[in-house]
Amino acid sequence: MGMPCDTEAIRSDFPILHQEIYGKPLVYLDNAATTQKPHCVIDAVRHYYEKDNANIHRGVHTLSERATADYEAARETIRLFFNARSKKEVIFTRGTTESINLVASSWGDTNVGKGDEILITHMEHHSNIVPWQMLCERVEATLKVVPMNEAGEMDMHAFETLLSERTKLVGVVHMSNALGTINPIRTIIKQAHAVGARVLVDGAQAAAHVAVDVQALDVDFYATSAHKMYGPTGVGVLIAKETVLDAMPPYQGGGDMILTVTFEKTQYNDLPHKFEAGTPNIAGVIGFAKAIEYINAIGLDAIAEREKVLLDYATQKAVAFDGLRQIGTAKDKACVLSFVMDGVHPHDLGTILDREGVAIRAGHHCAMPVMQFYKVPATARASFSIYNTEAEVDALFIALIKARDLFA
Amino acid sequence: MFDLGDLYQQVIIDHTKSPRNFGKLEPCSHDAEGYNPLCGDQLHVYLQIDDDMIKEVKFEGQGCSISTASASLMTEKLKGKSVREFEHLFEAFHEMATADMSEKPDEETLGKLAVLAGVKEFPSRIKCATLCWHTLKSAIEHSDKAAKTE
Known part of the structure; x- marks a missing residue:
């Protein structure tokens, strides 16, 4: 409790994370849909x-x-x-x-x-x-x-x-x-x-x-x-x-x-x-x-603190990314980076990112009135958890550049 | 390994960025709305059929690259075809999108549409490619629904 998260130790608790998707390390950023399960569970x-x-x-x-x-x-x-x-x-x-x-x-x-x-x-x-x-x-x-x-x-x-x-x-x-x-x-x-x-x-x-x-x-x-x-x-x-x-x-x-x-x-x-x-x-x-x-055992405070660091890191990158519009910028928010990108539909993003090993969600997230409010048919959503790393956020944005280039 | 480039071929990117026959057709003899509630893709197809011939076909709506390009390519292909030829193409396209990987698409029938053969390697995207075809089929089959626009 109160201790900072040891991300490497936490990652080793989740067997599913240690695999490759299309030859790339799995980057699981669909935690808002469902989280992965540790060994103990x-x-x-x-x-x-x-x-x-x-x-x-x-x-x-x-x-x-x-x-x-x-x-x-x-x-x-x-x-x-x-x-x-x-x-x-x-x-x-x-x-x-x-x-x-x-x-x-x-x-x-x-x-x-x-x-x-x-x-x-x-x-x-x-x-x-x-x-x-x-x-x-x-x-x-x-x-x-x-x-x-x-x-x-x-x-x-x-x-x-x-x-x-x-x-x-x-x-x-x-x-x-x-x-x-x-x-x-x-x-x-x-x-x-x-x-x-x-x-x-x-x-x-x-x-x-x-x-x-x-x-x-x-x-x-x-x-x-x-x-x-x-x-x-x-x-x-x-x-x-x-x-x-x-x-x-x-x-x-x-x-x-x-x-x-x-x-x-x-x-x-x-x-x-x-x-x-x-x-x-x-x-x-x-x-x-x-x-x-x-x-x-990890402590909710430590979890919240770690997830905030990750979200801030990802948000900074999102703000700097040309043609990316964040959906949802509440002062009090956690773990979710929802966005749309000029020229690339969220579903295409989902497919392209998947081939890079990056799992995100594309769609209406079972919240169609939210999509109607922002006048978008769907968004891409990366959502973070305690086992995610800054390197994985980097992988997300590298894959996004690839997607943008494909449709350039 | 199946490459991303096999799905997003240049033809598809081109039709995504500048879809052909995009817009409303007024007046028209047939039209229908297609919607995929899972992903939110939405499109409307319009047809002018005279003497069983597709004289004009257009579409509008919003969707991903695959659904937009598929609709664009479809309209390009169908202009000037008979309803019977459409049915034949519908079968051939459906076959291509869902057939086993080892089966080669019927390129002779499909022509440029064969660029969409890659979708079968992306199971979650097959519906994106077939939505426009199903919508057009329902427009032709339910001519009573379209009658109001005549």
């Missing part, structure tokens, strides 16, 4: 399947007890990481998208009605737009959108104006995957609570970069995914206030979410199990906890 998943695999919460045999213990220990690791009040507030899901859908269905259907409003921002990812649109259609509520400025920052003045006693929920991305913007969620939550609205924060992009204390933030719902935090795909979490969760009906029915079932009536299980119907992604949850331990 891969080993934890493998160990589970090789030694402990069994269904949880029901078997009396040794393997089931081990699997259950590891699964519930993982919940405690994750509780601690987000500082939730108790394990009852930690619901495992398939990922951020399912976490948001759970809230939109279970909480939304019972708490939002005709004439009510849901407030989201212009920089939301599709997964924090569509579930609310669907809810609004079901219950005849209205979806309102907080505008952003040219830098990609939320318009806080407009936010205040749009907030009213009709607002039932504010859905806001903690860190934008398309722009890198970090939103002032503490202020947003405070202002939303002042009009009696709940707040859901989409933390998919943020949780591996910014410390999140759900109690200090007083956030009602915080959703995130393991796979953007060095953990496995297909697993995520919804952290929510126990009092709110208690009052919500189950999202899905099935095994594990019940206490007793008769054909006349079913008694639901207690939190958090009420929201975890069916056999969960046990290996994924165990891998998720290992990923959190990995982050803890």
